[in-house]
Amino acid sequence: MTRETEDLLALLAEVRKRLLIPVRDLSDTDAGRRTTVSELTLGGLVRHLATGERLWLEILRKGDGELPEGMLDTGQYAMSETLSHWLSEYSAAAAETDAYVASLPSLDVEVRLPTTPWSPPEPQFWSARRIVLHLIHETAQHAGHADILRESLDGANSTAQLA
Structure with missing residues (x-):
């Protein structure tokens, strides 16, 4: 594994941890x-x-431009199952993503992206690097959302929870 791969996976792990701080000690009721x-x-x-990590991993593994099942699911943000179920799923998806990315010979590997309703008309290709950067961006953005949601729920914030 290259130093770049190590650094990107370490940053992804850091933003994942940031996302999980606001869900500490929540009941299923509060999580929903x-x-x-x-x-x-x-x-x-x-x-x-x-769900997103699993979908992006499928895109990275297959690289054939096919739309993974569930990618256009508009209900992705709804709370279903239990929080512990989704935390377990997230942990497993993260581990699979990390292992697969670490196994790549290079982050320059390119894959064809699936065509979505918002895609440009011509085929799009992303490197594994860009997909990892996208996961970092997406996770960091949602970690910020989680901070706002938790503070709105009960006044807790990540700064206080880090103590």
Whole structure:
């Protein structure tokens, strides 16, 4: 594994941990509770990211441009199952992603992205590097959302929870 791969996977692990701080000590009820006008819930964010990692890993593994089942699921942000279920799924998806990315000979490996309703008309190709960077971006963005949702729920914030 290259130093670049190690660094990117370490950063991805760090933002994953940041996402999980706001869901500490939550009941399933609170994890599924909407605290803003948005449909987002803390449990729904964990579900979305667990599902998203699995979908991006499938895209990276196959690289054939086929749309993975569930990629256009509009209910990804809804809390379903239990929070512990989604935390377990997220942990497993993260481990699979990390292992697969670490096994790649290079982050320059390119894959064809699936065509979605928002895709440009011409085929799109992303490197494994860009997919990992996308996962970092997506996770960091949702970690910020999780902070807001948790503070809206009960006043807790990541700074206080780090202590």
